[in-house]
Amino acid sequence: xxxxxxxxxxxxxxxxxxxHTTESSTVASASEYAMMDLxxxxxxxxxxxxxxxxxxxxxxxxxxxxxxxALKTIHDTVEASASVDLCLSRTQPREPEDFVPPPGxxxxxxxxxxLASEARMFAKADAARAFARANRMNARVxxxxxxxxxEGTGGRCRMGIISTGNAYVxxxxxxxxxxxxxxxxxxxxLGLFKVAMPWPLEPIALREFCEGLDLVFIIEEKRSLIEWxxxxxxxxxAQPQPVIVGKTDEEGRRLLPEDGYLQPTHLAVELAxxxxxxxxxxxxxxxxxxxxxxxxxxxxxxxxxxxxxxxAAPLQRVPRFCSGCPHNTSTKVPEGSKGIAGIGCHILxxxxxxxxxxxxxxxxxxxxxxxxxxxxxxxSTRPHVFQNMGDGTxxxxxxxxxxxxxxxxxxxxxxxxxxxxxxxxxxxPVDGPLSLSQxxxxxxxxGVAKLVVVSVDPKAHKHTAWPPGTELYPREDLDYVQKxxxxxxxxxxxxxxxxxxxETRRKRVRGSxx
Numbered sequence: 001x002x003x004x005x006x007x008x009x010x011x012x013x014x015x016x017x018x019x020h021t022t023e024s025s026t027v028a029s030a031s032e033y034a035m036m037d038l039x040x041x042x043x044x045x046x047x048x049x050x051x052x053x054x055x056x057x058x059x060x061x062x063x064x065x066x067x068x069x070a071l072k073t074i075h076d077t078v079e080a081s082a083s084v085d086l087c088l089s090r091t092q093p094r095e096p097e098d099f100v101p102p103p104g105x106x107x108x109x110x111x112x113x114x115l116a117s118e119a120r121m122f123a124k125a126d127a128a129r130a131f132a133r134a135n136r137m138n139a140r141v142x143x144x145x146x147x148x149x150x151e152g153t154g155g156r157c158r159m160g161i162i163s164t165g166n167a168y169v170x171x172x173x174x175x176x177x178x179x180x181x182x183x184x185x186x187x188x189x190l191g192l193f194k195v196a197m198p199w200p201l202e203p204i205a206l207r208e209f210c211e212g213l214d215l216v217f218i219i220e221e222k223r224s225l226i227e228w229x230x231x232x233x234x235x236x237x238a239q240p241q242p243v244i245v246g247k248t249d250e251e252g253r254r255l256l257p258e259d260g261y262l263q264p265t266h267l268a269v270e271l272a273x274x275x276x277x278x279x280x281x282x283x284x285x286x287x288x289x290x291x292x293x294x295x296x297x298x299x300x301x302x303x304x305x306x307x308x309x310x311x312a313a314p315l316q317r318v319p320r321f322c323s324g325c326p327h328n329t330s331t332k333v334p335e336g337s338k339g340i341a342g343i344g345c346h347i348l349x350x351x352x353x354x355x356x357x358x359x360x361x362x363x364x365x366x367x368x369x370x371x372x373x374x375x376x377x378x379x380s381t382r383p384h385v386f387q388n389m390g391d392g393t394x395x396x397x398x399x400x401x402x403x404x405x406x407x408x409x410x411x412x413x414x415x416x417x418x419x420x421x422x423x424x425x426x427x428x429p430v431d432g433p434l435s436l437s438q439x440x441x442x443x444x445x446x447g448v449a450k451l452v453v454v455s456v457d458p459k460a461h462k463h464t465a466w467p468p469g470t471e472l473y474p475r476e477d478l479d480y481v482q483k484x485x486x487x488x489x490x491x492x493x494x495x496x497x498x499x500x501x502x503e504t505r506r507k508r509v510r511g512s513x514x
Contacts, residue, residue: 002038002068003117004108005124011062013055014040014070020166020221021261023075026343026365028259030222032199035070039121041128042199043137044072044165048082053091054196057135060093065127066106066120076166096134099127129202137196138205142182157191158278160209160242161271162226163219164195167262171219174267178294188275188287201229210234210242214278218246219267223258245274268298319348324501326456329475330417333386334483339415342369344390346417367397370405370412377410384486386413391439392422392430399442405491406447413485413492416443421500436497441467449490454478455497 006012016035019025035042041061043054054071062069102123132138143157163171171192180190193209195201198220210216210230218227227246234241249255255270256262272295279287321327331346333339341347343366350363364372370387389398394416402414418436422428434442436453444451444467452471455461461472473481475498485492507513 002040003114003121004112005066005106005117005120006062006068007107008063008066011059012068013058013062014068016042016070016072017078018072018074020074026363028222031070031072032225033223036199036225038068039125040068040070041065041125041197042070042072043197044195045077046165046168046194048077048080049084050196051077052084052086056091057093057137057196060095061128061131064095064131065124066108067124067128069128072165074166076169093131094134096127096130098134099130101127125200128197129200132197132202133204136205138202139194140191140205140209141194142190142192143186144182157212158189158214158280159275160191160193160213160216161219162193162195162206162209162216162230164198164226165221167219167221168194170262170264170267171271173264174271177264177268177298178272178291180290184290188279188283188290190275195226198225199229201226201233203233206230207233213242215274216242216244217271217274218244219256219262220246221262223247265298265301269295269302272298318351318353320352321345321348322502324504326417326419326496326498326501329478330415330454330496330498331388332478334479334486337384337386337482337486338382339386339388340364340369340373341388342366343393344388344417346388346390349388366393367401369393369398369401370410370414371401373412374405374408374410377412384411384413386415386482386486388415388417390417390422391419394439395430395432395434399446402443402448402491402493403446409490411489411491413482413488413494415494415496418495418497419500419503421503436461436495437464437466440470440495443493443495444468444470448493450485450488450492451495452481452485452492453495453497454481457497461497 014035016031018029018031020028020030022028032042032044043058043061045051045054051071051073058069058071061067102120106120106124106127161171175185175192180188185192191209191213193206216230218224218230220226224247227244231244234244243250245255247254247256247258256266272291276284276287276291325345327346327348331339331349339349341349341363343364347363362372364370369389373385373387387401389401398414398416405412405414416439418439420430420433422430440451440453451467451469452473453461453466454473454475454477456475458472458474466472471481478496481494485494504513
């Protein structure tokens with residue numbers, strides 16, 4: 001589909017749900033390189049406003065260059081609120097006048113040949129660069145005036161910062177921590193450039209920005225993407241080029257992390273040190289007067305492990321379930337049994353101090369619940385395990401996991417929490433909700449060996465129509481029920497019926513609790 005592309009009046013905008021710090025994922029993720037391999041342009045917004053602006057530009061870019069366009073989203077821009085400008089005239093995409101498309105254009109067509117579509121992919125990348133240039137998507141932020149905007153009151157700019165997306169927000173925080181306003185930056189010969197489309201990188205605006213600089217500091221999250229493209233653009237040219245640092249320093253040593261996340265405090269220290277190095281002798285004293293005190297403060301914070309002015313935490317608090325959470329009881333297993341965690345609040349059992357009562361062996365990705373045990377069971381002396389699963393995961397892909405275990409005749413028990421909320425990510429309603437009775441009938445129809453319901457309020461189900469053979473127990477009998485289920489050959493399912501405690505409290509406050 002990406003090779004086929006888009007139509008002039010169509011367009012495809014791919015939303016990348018990246019989780020840099022695994023806040024709600026099993027692995028840290030950054031999708032830029034995957035998009036680059038597919039030859040899909042990537043837009044990287046730094047704010048909620050830019051998420052909207054880049055979305056409009058992304059649709060226009062997709063139509064113009066005949067390619068899918070990716071829009072990077074992270075929790076800082078998606079799980080956030082802001083005052084935004086919704087004026088229709090705010091973003092007015094312009095088609096470039098200096099780009100000549102190949103014969104036949106760039107849009108999808110039928111029939112098509114593999115080699116012709118491959119050749120078009122490179123032309124689409126050129127079209128994307130032309131579009132970015134025409135719409136000034138990658139642009140200088142500081143200084144904003146002058147023929148080359150490289151002449152400050154202290155002389156020409158000697159150091160430039162290039163950044164994109166959330167890393168740009170961290171850069172601005174670091175500059176604030178150093179007390180560097182646009183005026184002070186101009187006095188010290190510091191320039192700032194913001195990239196909206198890190199791939200494919202548009203070279204002309206960047207070459208203009210880098211002209212005459214002694215040092216370019218590229219700050220981006222995760223793996224280097226802008227850095228190596230800029231080096232390709234600049235080196236091999238006849239005129240002298242600046243030193244480029246980013247993931248590595250001037251001597252090739254590690255400078256900024258490719259894993260985890262960036263810390264503005266760390267950025268502030270590295271920026272200040274390099275800004276002092278590039279000063280002319282006549283400006284060095286002035287630069288030291290501006291930077292020495294905040295630099296010393298930032299260095300002290302790093303030495304003490306203190307970030308953003310907060311004191312070092314005297315205690316390390318391990319995440320636990322909320323007060324009243326059904327997982328406080330439901331994740332416990334009988335002595336001698338083992339459990340497996342997955343995507344959901346029950347994953348906290350891997351780190352909780354009383355893990356011995358919950359004995360979670362491992363975790364798995366959403367939709368993979370039970371799959372690890374299906375592969376391991378034939379080679380293990382352990383006859384049975386419990387696999388935790390939430391109703392949100394069940395609706396997403398968990399039912400397929402249960403089917404897989406049944407198809408392979410694996411002995412295990414799925415403990416399915418019916419709490420009517422996607423609790424792990426904020427209590428969103430479950431997609432496609434089923435009643436407890438409907439859920440039980442669906443699971444029974446899959447051919448499970450045994451189905452048991454454990455409820456915090458069994459009396460509430462006095463008139464519930466259960467599938468044949470279903471047994472209903474109170475919560476107090478959980479240990480007994482699990483001991484019975486672990487002796488059942490094949491796949492058994494325990495539905496644990498108790499609402500999310502946090503959502504119950506919210507509903508009570510809102511007056512919507514039944």
